[in-house]
Amino acid sequence: MNRTLLDRTRAMLNTAGLAKSFWAEAVKTACYVINRSPSVAIDLKTPMEVWTGKPVDYSRVHTFGSPVYVLYNEQERSKLDSKSRKCIFLGYADGVKGFRLWDPTAHKLIISRDVIFEEDKVKGDKGAQSETTTIQVENKTDEDQISYGAIPEHEEQESVESEVSKVRQSTRERRPPGWLSDYVTESNIAYCLLTEDGEPSSFQEATQSSDVSLWMTAMQEELEALDRNKTWDLVTLPQGRKAIGNRWVYKIKRDSNNQVERYRARLVVKGYAQKEGIDFNEIFSPVVRLNTVRVVLALCAVFDLHLEQLDVARKTRPGQIWLRLS
Incomplete structure (x- = not known):
């Protein structure tokens, strides 16, 4: 069915002379027609007839891409304006009796039932391609x-x-936002500047950068934090086993004004090298029961406390909650 829809979509777009950007409307219209076409699998009945039990009304079926004239509302025109505008038929609206139409002048999709079709001019009309025609x-x-x-x-x-109108553009100088200071923008395409002052991607780049002292301080802080939290235990490597590698990840933290706040370094393990049953048996993350959160919120409400922050941290046991109340 997917191939059938695509084949009909290509034929409909080529016959109507519409651009590829109207593919979604063509697919939807093709599906509408298939559901109202006889099928050998159901004894030459239509799917809609089998589904609803009512015969299909073909009075609303029209040629895809045919030009139509849509009646203007009285509020949209004056006495000397035209009473209708030329649009292109794209399909059928859901839930209403109107048709889906493309207005090439306003460049928007409209739904209306007050239309007059000119289906005999569908092949010679190229109005929908006026946007891309040069x-x-x-x-x-x-x-x-x-x-x-x-x-x-x-x-x-x-x-x-x-x-x-495209030539008559504003002469006002356009300045990029501050967060694009590390990029070069040319013809709406951004290129990243690989400079020495950027974030290193490896330990070698960090030691060879101009901010080597700052990165070394950040790495020392990370090692001290890991040792203080007792992240690992030093054990003997089992015979025939290989240790899992690790790498440094560097990040420059900036504030809302794009000013450097601190240099951050994190030591991460190459988890993709682990094998289930050998390097790990289960994966878990610290969680907290919903009942515990409800108890904390109830206490805050009863004693009229102001809850500033609620963190779920795995310190001595999973699910331990640290609160700052005032």
Whole structure:
């Protein structure tokens, strides 16, 4: 079915002359038509007829991509304005009797049932491609005008006006935000600057950087914290076993003003090298029972306490809670 939908989508887009950006509307319309088409598997009945028990109404089925004229609301026009605007039929709306239409002038999708179809002009209409159609003019003579696609005169004028409007841009100087100071932006593409003042990716880069003293201090603080929290026990390596490697991860902490607060170094184990049943038997994380959280909140409410922070930390036993109350 997925292949059937894609085959019909390609055919519908090519026949209607629509861009690929309308693929979702085409798939949805193809599904709508398939559900209302006879099938040999159900004795030439339609899926909708089998599902609802009612015959299918084909009066609302129209050609995908056909031009339609949509009636303006009285609040949207004045006495001398046109009563309708030209749109493109894309499919059927859910839950209402309206149709899904593309307004090439406003560049938006609308839903309306007050429409008049021109299905005989679907193949010659390329209005939906006016956004991507380009016109190249080399000389002033008519012979040298090169155009791609059948573009009406009023649409050609609109495309030229849109090109002129693109040129009339503001001359105000645009400054990138502070957090992009480590990047170079060119044509909406950001390139990262690999400088010596950046974050090192390995221990060798940290020892060779200009901030080697700061990184060494950060690594010493990490080792002291690991030793203070008794993260590991020094044991003898079993015979025939290999120790799991580790690596340093470096990070420069910055405040809201993009100013450096501190240099942070973390020693992490290469967990991807572990094997279940050999290097570990189970994986767990410190958690706390919901009943405990409810008791703490109830105590705060009864004694009119202000709860500033609630942390779940694994110190001496799993699920131990540290609170700061005032």
